[in-house]
Amino acid sequence: MSIDDNKFSDLRADCEKCFGLCCVALYFSASEGFPNDKEAGQPCLNLLPDYRCCVHDSLTERGLKGCRAFDCFGAGQKVARVSFGGNDWREVPQSAPQMFAVFLIMMQLHEMLWYLTEALTLQSARPIYDEIRSRLDEMEQLTQLSHDWLEKLDVATEREKINPLLQQGSELVRADARLGKKTRSGRSRIRPYADLVAADLRKTDLIGANLRGACLIAADLRGADLSGTDFIGADLRDADLRGADLGRSFFLTQNQINSAKGDLSTKLPPFIERPPHWSFD
Ligand code: SF4
Numbered sequence: 433m434s435i436d437d438n439k440f441s442d443l444r445a446d447c448e449k450c451f452g453l454c455c456v457a458l459y460f461s462a463s464e465g466f467p468n469d470k471e472a473g474q475p476c477l478n479l480l481p482d483y484r485c486c487v488h489d490s491l492t493e494r495g496l497k498g499c500r501a502f503d504c505f506g507a508g509q510k511v512a513r514v515s516f517g518g519n520d521w522r523e524v525p526q527s528a529p530q531m532f533a534v535f536l537i538m539m540q541l542h543e544m545l546w547y548l549t550e551a552l553t554l555q556s557a558r559p560i561y562d563e564i565r566s567r568l569d570e571m572e573q574l575t576q577l578s579h580d581w582l583e584k585l586d587v588a589t590e591r592e593k594i595n596p597l598l599q600q601g602s603e604l605v606r607a608d609a610r611l612g613k614k615t616r617s618g619r620s621r622i623r624p625y626a627d628l629v630a631a632d633l634r635k636t637d638l639i640g641a642n643l644r645g646a647c648l649i650a651a652d653l654r655g656a657d658l659s660g661t662d663f664i665g666a667d668l669r670d671a672d673l674r675g676a677d678l679g680r681s682f683f684l685t686q687n688q689i690n691s692a693k694g695d696l697s698t699k700l701p702p703f704i705e706r707p708p709h710w711s712f713d
Pocket residue numbers: 454455467476477478479480484485486487488496499
């Protein structure tokens with residue numbers, strides 16, 4: 433296990449230690465690659481009594497892309513084992529509504545932990561490491577609060593505290609990535625929150641680009657050099673990443689990569705796992 437794996441290990445889903453929270457607590461719809469339309473708090477029809485998924489081995493064949501892509505950033509096991517001390521919501525049904533509510537909050541806290549943890553791996557962000565570490569410590573402490581406190585937590589305020597820091601880190605990394613580079617065609621279209629659905633970006637200069645919140649659904653990024661590119665909050669569903677170089681892209685999550693298309697030639701950051709289903713697409 434590498435140093436990065438150690439840092440990120442608590443921020444990956446460990447379903448064995450969870451009570452199927454993502455398969456119960458979340459609202460989801462069949463049109464987004466889930467088995468059916470269901471309300472939040474209602475168990476998925478495929479969830480077994482021991483919280484295993486009865487179709488887990490055939491999510492790809494069944495077209496359940498939403499399930500396949502989902503990762504809770506390790507929030508499930510934190511809520512089940514820490515916030516609720518291992519008390520199963522099926523055995524203590526009165527705790528279920530609060531556990532599901534806390535899970536939604538914890539997922540957002542763990543997502544922020546993910547970005548802050550990653551920011552500390554970005555060499556260009558070194559000038560702001562102290563501030564990042566301090567926010568990371570605060571965020572970790574929040575995740576240890578009791579379930580009563582967590583349920584009342586104002587997550588939007590916590591997000592506002594870290595966003596400027598992540599943006600500052602992004603500017604530092606992207607500026608370094610652009611050093612000595614000439615700007616090539618198509619760059620003017622690239623801006624935060626850009627609508628790039630199905631766009632052909634194979635020849636667009638994306639090194640050091642800011643793709644924050646960009647909609648890249650089904651975009652063609654084959655062979656693209658995405659070094660120093662910020663992907664925070666970008667929608668990569670069905671984006672074609674075959675042959676793309678994301679080895680030095682940043683603020684990428686496992687969910688984003690799971691929802692995209694790629695293959696063995698796609699280069700990924702060290703803390704992102706190659707999705708096993710890529711070979712099927
Ligand atoms: S199909 Fe399986 S993974 Fe998807 S929500 Fe249902 S139980 Fe969970």
